[in-house]
Amino acid sequence: MSGIAPRPASEFTSYDLTADVVVVGYGCAGASAAFEATQSGVDVLVIERSSGAGGASALSGGELYLGGGTPIQKACGFDDTPDAMAAFLRAALGPGADAAKIDRYCEASVAHFHWLVECGVPFTPSLWDAPAWVPPTEDGLMWLGENSWPFTEIATPAPRGHRPAARDFGGWLLMDRLTTAAESRGARVRYDTYATSLIVAEDGSVTGLVARSYGDELSIHARHGVVLTTGGFVDNDVMLAAHAPRLLEHTKVSGGTDDGSGIRMAQAIGAGVRHMSAGQVGIALVPGMAARGVIVNGGGQRFINEDTYPGRIGQAALFQQDMDVWVILDEQAYEDVPEPQRWGVRPQHVAGSAAELAELLGIPPDALAHTLSRYNEHAARGADPDCHKSARWLRPLRPPLAAIDVRAGVRPPSESGDRRGTGASVFTLGGLHTGVDGQVLDVDGTQIPGLFAAGRASSGLHAWGYISGTSLGDGTFFGREAGRSAARSR
Numbered sequence: 001m002s003g004i005a006p007r008p009a010s011e012f013t014s015y016d017l018t019a020d021v022v023v024v025g026y027g028c029a030g031a032s033a034a035f036e037a038t039q040s041g042v043d044v045l046v047i048e049r050s051s052g053a054g055g056a057s058a059l060s061g062g063e064l065y066l067g068g069g070t071p072i073q074k075a076c077g078f079d080d081t082p083d084a085m086a087a088f089l090r091a092a093l094g095p096g097a098d099a100a101k102i103d104r105y106c107e108a109s110v111a112h113f114h115w116l117v118e119c120g121v122p123f124t125p126s127l128w129d130a131p132a133w134v135p136p137t138e139d140g141l142m143w144l145g146e147n148s149w150p151f152t153e154i155a156t157p158a159p160r161g162h163r164p165a166a167r168d169f170g171g172w173l174l175m176d177r178l179t180t181a182a183e184s185r186g187a188r189v190r191y192d193t194y195a196t197s198l199i200v201a202e203d204g205s206v207t208g209l210v211a212r213s214y215g216d217e218l219s220i221h222a223r224h225g226v227v228l229t230t231g232g233f234v235d236n237d238v239m240l241a242a243h244a245p246r247l248l249e250h251t252k253v254s255g256g257t258d259d260g261s262g263i264r265m266a267q268a269i270g271a272g273v274r275h276m277s278a279g280q281v282g283i284a285l286v287p288g289m290a291a292r293g294v295i296v297n298g299g300g301q302r303f304i305n306e307d308t309y310p311g312r313i314g315q316a317a318l319f320q321q322d323m324d325v326w327v328i329l330d331e332q333a334y335e336d337v338p339e340p341q342r343w344g345v346r347p348q349h350v351a352g353s354a355a356e357l358a359e360l361l362g363i364p365p366d367a368l369a370h371t372l373s374r375y376n377e378h379a380a381r382g383a384d385p386d387c388h389k390s391a392r393w394l395r396p397l398r399p400p401l402a403a404i405d406v407r408a409g410v411r412p413p414s415e416s417g418d419r420r421g422t423g424a425s426v427f428t429l430g431g432l433h434t435g436v437d438g439q440v441l442d443v444d445g446t447q448i449p450g451l452f453a454a455g456r457a458s459s460g461l462h463a464w465g466y467i468s469g470t471s472l473g474d475g476t477f478f479g480r481e482a483g484r485s486a487a488r489s490r
């Protein structure tokens with residue numbers, strides 16, 4: 001507690017810095033909060049611990065989950081409604097996802113798309129129509145599991161993954177445009193400044209914060225409010241061990257600054273948290289290969305439809321199978337994925353039959369042979385009664401058969417070298433309990449005056465599930481809400 005314990009306002013007779021709204025952290029949520037607060041006509045200061053803007057947001061794929069009938073969806077020939085989008089998100093992000101946040105997010109999604117465009121984020125009106133983590137094109141739209149079971153039975157499918165016009169990872173472009181927009185509206189930014197604790201008045205309201213910069217302590221007064229947008233806590237192993245131990249020991253999906261400091265500072269004054277054990281699990285497989293083959297566990301059995309959003313496969317692989325999983329495919333399935341989209345993945349084992357392959361993998365030969373013969377029998381008829389993979393990806397797999405060990409890793413185009421690990425790359429989804437307007441709520445569910453949060457420092461749309469685009473999506477959307485609310489506060 002020592003570093004994060006709140007400081008009483010009575011301790012300060014003057015401050016080193018003052019602003020109406022102080023935003024802590026300059027990723028997608030911070031930039032969006034800063035933009036909206038300036039639009040409300042107040043003076044905004046962003047403080048950021050790094051020497052530049054961006055956080056995890058700038059490293060990301062840039063995919064934003066948007067829908068309900070955006071111009072990009074319409075241009076690609078899809079009718080979508082806020083209701084269909086909400087039905088999908090409730091199922092995909094649950095159980096227990098925040099229905100009020102999902103409803104608000106979906107109702108305003110088209111308007112949020114237009115806001116992003118006004119900030120300068122470019123979207124190309126074309127569809128990438130194949131399973132992928134990050135498409136190698138500038139297509140502005142992609143599927144993120146909406147056309148896979150069980151979602152096909154829950155909501156009318158429409159692709160909702162909206163991508164800035166950048167090949168591969170586009171988070172840098174999103175952040176370039178959002179920070180330019182915020183600063184051109186007057187937001188001031190101070191880098192190399194690490195917030196450590198909140199300043200709290202006698203009535204319990206947050207009136208500022210204490211930060212460190214190059215060894216100096218700085219007191220910062222926030223006349224209207226403080227917005228915490230400090231990201232999640234995947235880089236803090238103590239917090240992971242306490243809240244989300246299943247996420248320990250895997251590759252961390254972050255910019256290295258997700259130490260949970262914003263969450264802890266707010267917890268230290270009584271803030272509530274939600275869904276702290278939840279995490280996104282990227283699995284080191286090439287979605288196009290998995291969809292064309294099968295994924296089996298150490299018992300040689302399939303456990304999920306291979307064409308679904310790969311993060312769902314990752315969650316099932318980690319939480320149900322301890323990452324003891326293999327992608328099994330044949331030569332055609334491998335060759336049908338264009339070389340640049342293979343991300344350096346090659347099979348580790350090849351054999352003339354399912355039983356021989358199983359021997360190489362150390363899994364029960366009869367089980368794998370049975371799984372593949374049953375899969376092939378149904379695939380020949382375009383059916384998958386076991387896991388409900390779409391007929392588009394069903395084809396009997398012919399020997400020789402190959403196996404890919406997900407622990408061997410993938411090598412996205414932006415990276416070089418080996419990435420062998422556990423096969424899982426994770427970040428946290430849980431965080432501060434916030435209302436739909438971004439207010440931080442205490443353990444009783446009562447608003448803490450002067451304190452707001454958004455992005456992965458908060459628990460946003462997600463409960464347990466995750467779909468790509470919902471993190472940048474809810475970070476930007478509820479970041480805006482938090483910025484507006486902070487500007488109106490007091």
Ligand SMILES: Cc1cc2nc3c(=O)[nH]c(=O)nc-3n(C[C@H](O)[C@H](O)[C@H](O)COP(=O)(O)OP(=O)(O)OC[C@H]3O[C@@H](n4cnc5c(N)ncnc54)[C@H](O)[C@@H]3O)c2cc1C
Pocket residue numbers: 024025026027028029030047048049050053054055056057058059060061062063064065193194195196229230231232253254255257258259261262427454455456457468469470471472473475
């Ligand atoms: C490789 C990769 C690909 C991804 N792809 C996608 C995708 O396509 N779509 C999607 O939705 N999500 C994606 N994600 C996840 C997504 O990027 C993050 O969840 C999201 O960016 C979080 O946004 P944020 O604003 O909450 O945090 P961040 O963008 O991480 O910003 C938080 C900022 O706060 C600063 N900070 C932290 N603590 C303090 C402190 N105490 N004082 C001052 N500053 C502080 C940090 O330095 C950081 O700059 C991806 C992530 C990665 C790494």
